Structures are given as structure tokens and as C-alpha cells.
Amino acid sequence: MTPLDHKLLRDLWRVKGQAIAIAVVIALGVLMLVMMDGLINSLTETKRTYYERYRFAEVFAPVKRAPEHLLDNIAKIPxxxxxxxxxxxxALINLPGIAVPVRAQAVSLPxxxxxxxxxxxxxxxxxxxxARPDEILLLEGFAKVHGLxxxxxxxxxxxxxxxxxxxxxxxxAPEFLYSTPPGELMPDDARFAVIWMGEHSLAAAYDLKGxxxxALLTLTRDARLPEVLDQLDRMLASYGGLGAYGVDDHFSDRFVSEEIKGLAMSSKGVPPIFLGVAAFLLYIVISRMVESEREQIGLLKAFGxxxxxxxxHYFKFIMAIAISGALLGCLLGVLAGRSLSSVYQEYYKFPLLVFQVDPAAFLTGVAVSVLAASVGGVFVLRKVFALTPATAMRPPAPADYSRSVGIGKTLKAVLDQPSRIVVRGLIRQPGRALAAVVGISAGMALSVAMISLMSGFDRVLDMNFGVIERSDVTVSFVEPLLDKTVYELQRMEGVIEVEPFRSVSATLRHGLYTYRGGISGLVAEPRLNRAVDDQMQAIYVRADGIILAKSLADxxxxxxxxxxxxxxxxxxRPVLQVPVVGVAQALLGAPTYMQIGTLNQxxxxxxxxxGAYLRIDSARSAAIYHKLKxxxxVAGVSLREESRAAFKKVMDTGAGAIRYVMAAIAGIITFGIVYNSARITFAERSRDLASLxxxxxxxxxxxxxxLGELGIITLLALPLGSLLGYYLSMAVSVAFSTDLYSIPAIFVPESYGVAALAVLGASAISGWLVKRDVDRLDLVSALKTRE
Amino acid sequence: MPHLIDKTLPAFRTQGVTKVYGTGASTVHALRGVDVDIPAGELVVLLGASGSGKSTLLNILGGLDRATDGVVHFFADDLTAMSDRELTLYRRHHVGFVFQFYNLMPSLTAYENVELVTEIADNPLEPAEALALVGLEQRLDHFPAQMSGGEQQRVAIARAIAKRPTILFCDEPTGALDSHTGRAVLRVLQDVNRELGTTVLIITHAAATAKMADRVIDFADGGIREVVVNTTKLSAEDIQW
Incomplete structure (x- = not known):
């Protein structure tokens, strides 16, 4: 080991607090990257493996009733x-003690x-x-919730x-990864069941013998899906075919894929921001740390x-911090990813879990850290090279503050000496002050964005269930009924308001773009389930066309x-040409609206x-549920409160759960930045402070x-952090939106307040920590050392 | 702490002052029982090699450091019994420091550097007056970076004397200066001693400086080797080195 390496180790030990703080910030950026990548990789792999092992079909063709021999013909389709x-x-499941009947799907097994x-x-x-026709298998999730x-x-x-x-x-089963009560978007284990039964027994129950x-299909590698679907549709048309579709349009797969896609979107958008902030911080800190070593650098040069x-030597110093931070981040990322992916496994009900991080994620994490440190290092080393050995031999020239003389004169009346020291310190090195301000702002922006995002999720709930869906109960019928049924509902005691709806499933096409969804037929001026514009104002449902959700229009x-x-x-199965007459803001799913009369026509x-949306007297709800049952x-009854709870659960445990982790990391990074700024300022000023x-x-x-300097920097960072946070939260809300729910890019005033408080809190704690060092300043040694 | 100063007492009286750094094998005895009286109003020079203990004693007398053992009296007050807060007040009201590397605030002008002290002192000189005493009345609005080493050191002295300190401590005040500038600085210290009646303690390597002192305390190995009282003092201008 060379003497310089000894010096390196001792220097690292000397600045260990700061080095650890920087390494942790880098580690968190890398952690985020590795964790997200690992999660997505694992979910994708697990899903693929699960589908493969349990032979999940690639094409689904629902039909009213087709004879079994038709399967031979289908098999011959190229x-x-x-x-x-x-x-x-x-089917409906009757559970003792539960008023609302639970809808179920009965599926046959050979x-x-x-x-x-x-x-x-x-x-x-x-x-x-x-041999026993009354035996069934039950969906595990449902059984667990009801203790069956x-x-x-x-x-x-x-x-x-x-x-x-x-x-x-x-x-x-793979096809029930994401299982929702019919007509709803959010999965709810308690209210949706699957019963598997013997083919013979089930055929008897539904009069489908033979x-x-x-029909379920898998395809050969060279198959062309649209052609297969086309032929299948034609073959099944006379048997009441309901439209064949590929696995991408399968309800469960679509939503699982969407969630993974949402996760992937946010993983592409968010970790780079975290890593970028960490890299910037590393640059600031390293350049200031090395600058404080200028005397030693001169001395080393004087030695030859x-x-x-x-x-x-100094590059090693920088790399030691950057690389150990990055490696720590990889390790923590794997640990965090592992524990989070088991949460996801539970949530998606995967029976198996394949956890693996793509090695590229490790490489990216380490490479970005090293690159950021190198860029910082290059700027720093330019100064190192410019330094002459003589610098070390002379007492340090006092920093030149003459540029700021005007400030002193103007402020003399208002500022005392210590304040002037603070102000001049900031003015003399505006670049450094600016870097510190930007660093803290970046930390605050992360916090603002993450808190906005968390509020955004809550806002989605409030908006959806407060402004858009305002019914207490949604009743859906087994099949479309004459509208006189609505009057029957209206006559029910305790029902305050009834609003009918017509819904049909349909494939929507525009040019090359298609979407398998449905159309909701509503009354012209709905009150219980409304279409709203981006200002959350109700839209009149026109009779001359269709209104699409913004996300669907996109x-x-x-x-x-x-x-x-x-x-x-x-x-x-008519094919209609309908003019688009409006765009609605939807937070949940991708609905379309037409006037019910126009749709029926x-x-x-x-x-x-x-079905119908109902507003009811809550005191009579039990009697109403009983009657509906x-x-x-009546095929199903869903309660707004249950839907809301199901939705909340999805956002808290699904892709949305990651936002808590991100918010926590944003907080830690913000603290790290503020603390580092305080530490560096202290290191640079310790001699002056000891003299005082x-x-x-x-x-x-x-x-x-x-602390005055830290305070001013912090205060300057607040408005800038708010501004950056605004734009960041807009970007992040887009990254977090999926087909399933869109997080509106909203301005959440609280998030700015909370983030500002977090920054101020971090400043206060950092200030307190550094103030302890001021109290412990070694007066004697500070006078002897030159820097 | 009381501010009454009984001029019949010596400015400092130390009894058995020891200072030990570290513990166990790495123990260093910086002072091994120092007994010395420093009369008020004198200009005293502390001589000695590096590590002889002179700086340690000065730090203890100046309230920057604490003795491991022994008693230090500043007139009637026991410095060794003071709290940190009391030591700060002691430095604020009674002590002026001049350092080898000046230790000016680079972000303040000469005037403001002095003002830094006068703002917190009880009965200070006007900053301009203090700077005039060191011959810098023309340089009030200059920043340290705009002044020579000698000028910076004179600002440091002005800053130290502006509070009308009872004691002025100077640790190698000419150590970073050439002989011409150094002599000018010593001249200022002599003037302060004569005209303001301030007790001045100067640490130096330069034995020649001793010729301008009332009293020379020679340090070796953590103790006092001898104390010489000068009967004939030289003026700062006449010192050769």
C-alpha cells in the first residue's frame, strides 16, 4: 500500500459522516433502479412461467351454444x-349472513x-x-375471505x-389472476367467486350437453392472430358467437399487464430522477471536499x-464513495425488490415467484453513479491540476470579498456583522450557493412529486366516488329487461332515486386502433353516474353521438x-358508425357514454x-338488499362503499404501493442533501468560526x-423546489397512470406545504447536528491550522 | 463574573498548572507544574522551542483551553473554576487575541472586522479609532484580500485592542511577516502596552523580540527554565533580527 493509499483511507475515515451520507443518497437512487427493475422483471417472468405451466389459452371464443364436434373444425384453422x-x-352464491348475493363464474373441467x-x-x-357430481373446486381468494x-x-x-x-x-388459475365482480373494475375477493365443476354436471345444469x-385455443408460432380470430368468428357466427379475442384482450391478463406496464412506466420515469439528484449531489459535495484539500494537493506536488x-489519488477518493454507494444500492435494491415482490405475488395470487434482477440494472446503477462522480471529478481535477506547489507554502490568501462591498453598504443599516458575514459568504460564491439551492430544491421536488402522487391517488377516489359515481347501489340484471323494471325498483321502500342504464360490450375501432370495451347508455342528464369534463363539471349526454373517456380517445x-x-x-351484433361528440375525464377505466334511447335505437x-343506479335510504339498506336478492x-348488486374499498385496496397494494417506498426514499434523499450542505459549510467555515x-x-x-447561511439557502430552495416539484409531479402522474386508472396531474397545495415542512425539518435537524460541532469546536487547533 | 480588577494583584498567577494530553501510552505532558506571576501592565515575551509548553500556557491563560491540574488566577478570579459560558464572557470582555495567520473574516472589511468585536464589547474604542492606532485609517473599507500581510496583522491587532482588553495575547504575531513589516507590528504592540496600559503577552521564536519586553519567560520541556526581568528595554524599531 502506497502512502497515498494510506492517506486515502484516512481521509475517507476523517470525512466518514459525509461520505456515508453521500453514499447513502447514491445507494437510494440505485436501490430504486434495481428494485423497480427486479420487480418488473420478476412479475413479467412469473406471469409468463405461470401461463406456460398451466397452459393458459391464447385465444378465447365465447359462444351461446356450439356442438362439440365443431371443435374438430376449429382445430383445422391454420x-x-x-x-x-x-x-x-x-352463477350466484348464497352465503349465510350476507345480504347481497355474490356473483360467480362456473367453469367446467373435463x-x-x-x-x-x-x-x-x-x-x-x-x-x-x-363419480360425484356435487363436488366443486372453489377460487382460493374467495374461499379464504369467507373462511371456506x-x-x-x-x-x-x-x-x-x-x-x-x-x-x-x-x-x-392464470385466467383469474385479476378477478373482479362483473361490471366492476376493481378486484374484490369477497364478492367474486369461481366454481370449477365436472363437465357433465355443469352441462346438465345449463342445458349444454354435448x-x-x-372455445379456448393456443396458436402455432407462425399463426396470424387477426386471421384466426376472423375465421373463428365466421365459424361460430351461426351458433351465437360473441366475438373471439386474443389473450391481450382477456380481462385478467389485460389488467395484470397494464399494472406491470404502469410499474414499468414509473420505473423508467422515477429512478432516473432519483439517481440524477443523487449524482448532482455527489458532484457538489465532491467538488467542495476536494477544494478544501487544495493545500495538501499543493504539498503533494511540491514533493514531486x-x-x-x-x-x-483524488479520483480514487471519489470512486470509493460512488462505487460503495452503488454497490450498497444494488444490495438494498435486491433485498427491497425481494420483499416487495412477495407482496406483489400475494396481491396477484401467483402460486410461484421467480425473482431475478436483470444484470443490466446493476450495471446501469453502478455506471450512472460512476459517471456522475467522474463528471464531478473532472471539474474538480481541473482545479487540482491548476494548483501550483507554491500555494501550499504560503499562508492562505483571504478569499476576496471586495465584489460584495456594495451589498455591505446597502445593508449596513439593516444587517449586523454576523448577518453581513452570512450574506457576503453567499454572494461571494454565487455558484456554490446556487448549487446548494438547486440540490435542496431537487430533494424537495422529489418530495413534492411523491406527496402529490399520494394525494393524487386519494383524489382519484374522492373524485370518482364523489363526483362521477354517486349512486349507493348498482343493480345489474341477468339480461336486458324492459324499462318497466325500473319502476318496480322505484316503488321499493327506501329507494330515493333510480337511474336506468344500458350497457353492451363492444369492440371499438378507429382506423388501425381497436379497443375491447363497452358502451354505457345513460339518461341525458344523469345524476347518479355522470360523465364529467376535465373541470369535473357534468357533461350533457347528447343524443347524436358517443362521448369517450380521454384515455380511450388517446x-x-x-x-x-x-x-x-x-x-x-x-x-x-350490429356494427354501428357513431360520431364522437365529446371527451370526458375518467379516472377509472375507459368508459364511453351514449344516451340510452339512442343506444337502444x-x-x-x-x-x-x-341495470340501474340507486340512491337509497341507508336505514333501509338491509331490507332493500334482501328484496334485490x-x-x-337481478344478476348482481354492488355497493359504492365496497367498490371504493376495493379500489383503495388495489391502489395501496398494487402498482400504487410503490409510491410509499418512493415517498420514503424522497424524504431520505432530501434530508441527505440538506445535511450534506450543512456539513460542507461547516467544514469550510470551521476556521473562521473558531476565530470568532x-x-x-x-x-x-x-x-x-x-446556520444563517444554511437557513437562507433553505429558504431560497423552497420556491424553486415548489416549481420543480410542480413539473415533476405532472410528469410522475403521467408515469403512474394506467389503463385501469389515471392519476390526474393535479396541483395539491398540501404536498407543497408538507414538502416544505420536511425540508425545513431536515434543515433544523441538520442544523442541530452541525451546531453540536460548533459547540465542540477545538479552538486551539483551529487557530493553528491554516484551512 | 466580576469585572472589578484589583491592580495590586498580578494579572495572572498560576500555581502548579499541568496539562496532559491523551491517556495511557500516548500521554503527553505539555505542562509539568508551572508557577508564574505576570504583573499587570507589563509586556511579557514567552520564549522557547516548539513543544516547550508556551502555547499551551497561553491557551490556558486566554481561556481557550483548560488546565489538567493546578490553579490559574486572573486578578482575583479563578479561571480554572469557570464554566464554558464564563470563559466566553472572559474572552469577550478582557482578552484580545492576535494570531500568526491573522484570522480575519475574509468576508468583512477592515472596519467591519473591528466592528465585529466592538459590537459585543462593553466600552470599546470606535473601530476607526482602533484602526488609526495601528496606522490604517486610510484602509477602513478594504477587504483582507486587498491588504498585505502586515496590514492584515495590524487589522487583527486593531480588532484585538478595540475592546480595550485587559490582556492582549499574541501567538507568533510576526511569524508570517518579513522583518520590516514585523517590526512595524511589534511597534504597534509596544504602543498598545504603553499608551493603553494593556498587559501584552507575546509568544515568539525570535529571541531578539525579547529585548523589547519587561519580562522574558523562557520555556523548556513543559516548564519554565528561567524568568528574566529586563532593566533596559529596547524600542521595537531598534530590534535586529
Whole structure:
């Protein structure tokens, strides 16, 4: 080990507090990168593995009733690798003590062989015994919430007949990763169930013997999906085909993919910002630390060390901090990623977990840190090279403050000496002060953006359930009914207001862009479920066209005035050309709105309703639920409070959960920046401060000079941090929005207040920590040393 | 602390003052029981090699450091019994310091550097008056960076005397100056001693400086080797080195 390396180690030890603070800030930036990358990688890989292992289909073709022999024809379509037919039907589960009936999906399993496609993962119990028609497997999530386990009995209503089943196993399946109550967007384990039953038994219940109502396909590698779908649709058309679709349009896959995509978006947008702030901080700190070493640099040169040798020495110093920070970040990133991914695994109900970080993420993290440190280092080393050995031999020239003489004169009346020292210190090196201001602002901007984001999520809830959806109960019917049913609901005691709606599923096309969604038919001036504009003002639902959610209009690249092609996937399956007459702000999903009469007219089904929004007297809710449960036409009842809770849960445990981690990291980085600024200022000023102490200033008066500078820098950083935070929060809200929910880019005043308080708090704590050092200043040694 | 000063007492009286740095094997005895009286109003020079203990004693007398053992009296007050806060007040009201490297605030002008002290002192000189005493009446608005080493040191002296200190401590005040400038600085110190009656303690390596002192205290190995009282003092201008 050379003497210079010894010096390196001792120097690092001497500035350990600061070195650790910088390394931690870098580590957090890298942590973010590695963690997010690991999460996305793991979720994507896990999903892929899960799909593959349980043979998740690639094409789904729902049909009213098709004979089994048709499957042979389907198998002959070019590009089809495997085909399976099954029964997939709606059922209601009756649970004792729960007023609202739970909607369920009943899915058939082949009686004697495992399913060729869409197999399931048996989490508990055993598979079905073909000899016992009353055995079922139950979706694990639902069973857990209601405390059901193998051996229990379950009562369900199928095609109007009530039956009692024996639960023999609990299962999960790739197609139910994301399972929501019908008509809702948010998953809720408590209110949605899947029952798997023997084919024979289920066919009997739904009168589908020798037939199937859903075909599942996998494709060969060279298959062309649109052509397969096209042929499939034509083949199934006469059997009541409801439109075949690829896995990308599968409800569960779409939302899981969207969430992963959302996570990926925020992982591309947010960690670079964190890393950028960390890099900037590293540059500031390193340049100031090395500058304070100028005497030693001169001395080394006087001894005969070359520029190169001295440069390498200080470069090592910089790299030691940067690389150890980056490595720490990689390690913490893997740990954090691991624990978070198990949270996600739980949330998405993956039965297995593949955690792996792409090595590229480690490399990127380390490379960015090293690069940032190098850029900082180059600027610093230029100063090192410019220094002559003679500098070390002379007493230091006092820093020249003559430029700021005017300030002193103007402020003389208002400022006392210590204040003048503070102000001149800032003015003499405006670049340094500015860098500190920008550094703290950047930290604050991160906090503002993260807090805005957190409030943004809450705002979505409030807006959606306060402004857009204002009904207490949504009732949906088994099939479209005549609108007189609405009057029946209205007559029910305790029902205050009823608003009918018609909804149809449809494929929306505009040019090359398509979207599988649905159309909501609303009354012209809805009160309980409204379309709103970007100012959250209700929009009149015009009779002459369709209103699209902004996010949907973006997906379809369509604007008001253009014509949308609507391929209805129900009933007579008409294809409509509908002019777009407006764009609505939607926070949840991607709805479309038409006037109910216009929609019915287009469908040539007059006076039909799919369900109704109800406002009810909460005191009578139990009686109302009871009555609704007994109406045979009612397929499902959803309560606003339950939807809201489900939505909140999604945002807190899904992709939205990461925002808490980000907010915490933003806070730590902000503190790190402020603390470092205070430490450096102290290091640079310690000799002056000791002199002041010697000539009789108290620790309080001395502390004022140091902390005054920190205080002014902090105060200057607040407005700049707010401004940066505003733009950052706009960018971050876009990064966090998905197909499922869009986080509005809103101005949340509280977030600025909270972030400002956080910065001030960080300043106060840093100030207190540094003030302790002022109190402990070694007066004697400070006078002897030159710097 | 009381501000009454009984001029019949010596400015400082130390009894058995020791200073030990470190513990165990690394123990250093900087002072090994120093007994000395420094009469008020004298100009005293502390001589000795590096590590002889003279700076340690000056730091203790100046209230910058504490003795490990022994008693230090400043007139009637016991410095060794004072709290940190009291020591700060002691420095604020009674002590002026002049350092080898001046230790001026680079961000303040000459005038403001002096004002820094006069703002907190009880009965100070006007900053301009103090600067006139050191011959810098023309340089009031100059920053340290705009002045020569000798001028900076004279500002430091002006800053130290502006509070009308009872004691002026000078640690190698000419150490960073050429002989011509150094002599000018010593001249100022002599004037302060004569005209303001301030007790002046000067630490120096330069034995020649001793010729202008009332009393020379010679340090060696953490103790006082001898104390010489000069009967004939030279004026600062006549010192050769």
C-alpha cells in the first residue's frame, strides 16, 4: 500500500459522516433502479412461467351454444395448435349472513383428464371425483375471505335452481389472476367467486350437453392472430358467437399487464430522477471536499508527485464513495425488490415467484453513479491540476470579498456583522450557493412529486366516488329487461332515486386502433353516474353521438367530429358508425357514454335496461338488499362503499404501493442533501468560526453565522423546489397512470406545504447536528491550522 | 463574573498548572507544574522551542483551553473554576487575541472586522479609532484580500485592542511577516502596552523580540527554565533580527 493509499483511507475515515451520507443518497437512487427493475422483471417472468405451466389459452371464443364436434373444425384453422371447449357460465352464491348475493363464474373441467388448456393450480384439497357430481373446486381468494375450506358445503344458484355443493379443493388459475365482480373494475375477493365443476354436471345444469359455450385455443408460432380470430368468428357466427379475442384482450391478463406496464412506466420515469439528484449531489459535495484539500494537493506536488498521480489519488477518493454507494444500492435494491415482490405475488395470487434482477440494472446503477462522480471529478481535477506547489507554502490568501462591498453598504443599516458575514459568504460564491439551492430544491421536488402522487391517488377516489359515481347501489340484471323494471325498483321502500342504464360490450375501432370495451347508455342528464369534463363539471349526454373517456380517445387516436366504428358483441351484433361528440375525464377505466334511447335505437332493442343506479335510504339498506336478492332478474348488486374499498385496496397494494417506498426514499434523499450542505459549510467555515469563538462570540452567535447561511439557502430552495416539484409531479402522474386508472396531474397545495415542512425539518435537524460541532469546536487547533 | 480588577494583584498567577494530553501510552505532558506571576501592565515575551509548553500556557491563560491540574488566577478570579459560558464572557470582555495567520473574516472589511468585536464589547474604542492606532485609517473599507500581510496583522491587532482588553495575547504575531513589516507590528504592540496600559503577552521564536519586553519567560520541556526581568528595554524599531 502506497502512502497515498494510506492517506486515502484516512481521509475517507476523517470525512466518514459525509461520505456515508453521500453514499447513502447514491445507494437510494440505485436501490430504486434495481428494485423497480427486479420487480418488473420478476412479475413479467412469473406471469409468463405461470401461463406456460398451466397452459393458459391464447385465444378465447365465447359462444351461446356450439356442438362439440365443431371443435374438430376449429382445430383445422391454420395456425391453431390446440383447442378445448368448455362451459363458462354465471352463477350466484348464497352465503349465510350476507345480504347481497355474490356473483360467480362456473367453469367446467373435463371429467376424466386434466384440462388441455386453462389448467388450474390446486392450492388445497384434491381434484374432482368424476363419480360425484356435487363436488366443486372453489377460487382460493374467495374461499379464504369467507373462511371456506375443503369439506365445507356451498349453496349456489345455477339457471335459477338452487343447489348445494361439496367443496373438495381450493384453486387458482392464470385466467383469474385479476378477478373482479362483473361490471366492476376493481378486484374484490369477497364478492367474486369461481366454481370449477365436472363437465357433465355443469352441462346438465345449463342445458349444454354435448355442447360448449367457450372455445379456448393456443396458436402455432407462425399463426396470424387477426386471421384466426376472423375465421373463428365466421365459424361460430351461426351458433351465437360473441366475438373471439386474443389473450391481450382477456380481462385478467389485460389488467395484470397494464399494472406491470404502469410499474414499468414509473420505473423508467422515477429512478432516473432519483439517481440524477443523487449524482448532482455527489458532484457538489465532491467538488467542495476536494477544494478544501487544495493545500495538501499543493504539498503533494511540491514533493514531486505528478498531476496524474495526484489526480488518480483524488479520483480514487471519489470512486470509493460512488462505487460503495452503488454497490450498497444494488444490495438494498435486491433485498427491497425481494420483499416487495412477495407482496406483489400475494396481491396477484401467483402460486410461484421467480425473482431475478436483470444484470443490466446493476450495471446501469453502478455506471450512472460512476459517471456522475467522474463528471464531478473532472471539474474538480481541473482545479487540482491548476494548483501550483507554491500555494501550499504560503499562508492562505483571504478569499476576496471586495465584489460584495456594495451589498455591505446597502445593508449596513439593516444587517449586523454576523448577518453581513452570512450574506457576503453567499454572494461571494454565487455558484456554490446556487448549487446548494438547486440540490435542496431537487430533494424537495422529489418530495413534492411523491406527496402529490399520494394525494393524487386519494383524489382519484374522492373524485370518482364523489363526483362521477354517486349512486349507493348498482343493480345489474341477468339480461336486458324492459324499462318497466325500473319502476318496480322505484316503488321499493327506501329507494330515493333510480337511474336506468344500458350497457353492451363492444369492440371499438378507429382506423388501425381497436379497443375491447363497452358502451354505457345513460339518461341525458344523469345524476347518479355522470360523465364529467376535465373541470369535473357534468357533461350533457347528447343524443347524436358517443362521448369517450380521454384515455380511450388517446388509445383510439380519435377526436370529436370523427366517426367511431362500434362492433357490438351482444344480441344481433350490429356494427354501428357513431360520431364522437365529446371527451370526458375518467379516472377509472375507459368508459364511453351514449344516451340510452339512442343506444337502444341503434341496437334496435327499444326500452331496454341492463341495470340501474340507486340512491337509497341507508336505514333501509338491509331490507332493500334482501328484496334485490330475491328478484330473479337481478344478476348482481354492488355497493359504492365496497367498490371504493376495493379500489383503495388495489391502489395501496398494487402498482400504487410503490409510491410509499418512493415517498420514503424522497424524504431520505432530501434530508441527505440538506445535511450534506450543512456539513460542507461547516467544514469550510470551521476556521473562521473558531476565530470568532476565540475573540469572544458565544456558541449561539457563532452558530448563527453558520446556520444563517444554511437557513437562507433553505429558504431560497423552497420556491424553486415548489416549481420543480410542480413539473415533476405532472410528469410522475403521467408515469403512474394506467389503463385501469389515471392519476390526474393535479396541483395539491398540501404536498407543497408538507414538502416544505420536511425540508425545513431536515434543515433544523441538520442544523442541530452541525451546531453540536460548533459547540465542540477545538479552538486551539483551529487557530493553528491554516484551512 | 466580576469585572472589578484589583491592580495590586498580578494579572495572572498560576500555581502548579499541568496539562496532559491523551491517556495511557500516548500521554503527553505539555505542562509539568508551572508557577508564574505576570504583573499587570507589563509586556511579557514567552520564549522557547516548539513543544516547550508556551502555547499551551497561553491557551490556558486566554481561556481557550483548560488546565489538567493546578490553579490559574486572573486578578482575583479563578479561571480554572469557570464554566464554558464564563470563559466566553472572559474572552469577550478582557482578552484580545492576535494570531500568526491573522484570522480575519475574509468576508468583512477592515472596519467591519473591528466592528465585529466592538459590537459585543462593553466600552470599546470606535473601530476607526482602533484602526488609526495601528496606522490604517486610510484602509477602513478594504477587504483582507486587498491588504498585505502586515496590514492584515495590524487589522487583527486593531480588532484585538478595540475592546480595550485587559490582556492582549499574541501567538507568533510576526511569524508570517518579513522583518520590516514585523517590526512595524511589534511597534504597534509596544504602543498598545504603553499608551493603553494593556498587559501584552507575546509568544515568539525570535529571541531578539525579547529585548523589547519587561519580562522574558523562557520555556523548556513543559516548564519554565528561567524568568528574566529586563532593566533596559529596547524600542521595537531598534530590534535586529
Amino acid at each position: 395456425g391453431v395448435a390446440a383447442v378445448a371447449g368448455r362451459i363458462n357460465a354465471g 371429467d376424466f383428464v386434466p384440462p388441455r388448456l386453462n389448467d388450474l393450480y390446486l392450492a388445497a384439497g384434491r381434484r374432482l371425483d368424476p 375450506s375443503p369439506g365445507d358445503k356451498l349453496s349456489a344458484t345455477m339457471s335459477g335452481a338452487k343447489r348445494t355443493f361439496q367443496i373438495v379443493g381450493l384453486a387458482q 355442447a360448449f359455450n367457450e 508527485y505528478s498531476n496524474g498521480e495526484v489526480g488518480v 388509445i383510439l387516436h380519435i377526436q370529436p367530429g370523427e366517426t367511431l366504428t362500434v362492433e357490438v358483441r351482444e344480441g344481433r 341503434a341496437l334496435k332493442e327499444q326500452n331496454r335496461v341492463s 330475491d328478484m330473479p332478474a 469563538r476565540v475573540i469572544g462570540l458565544t456558541t449561539g452567535e457563532t452558530g448563527f453565522i453558520l
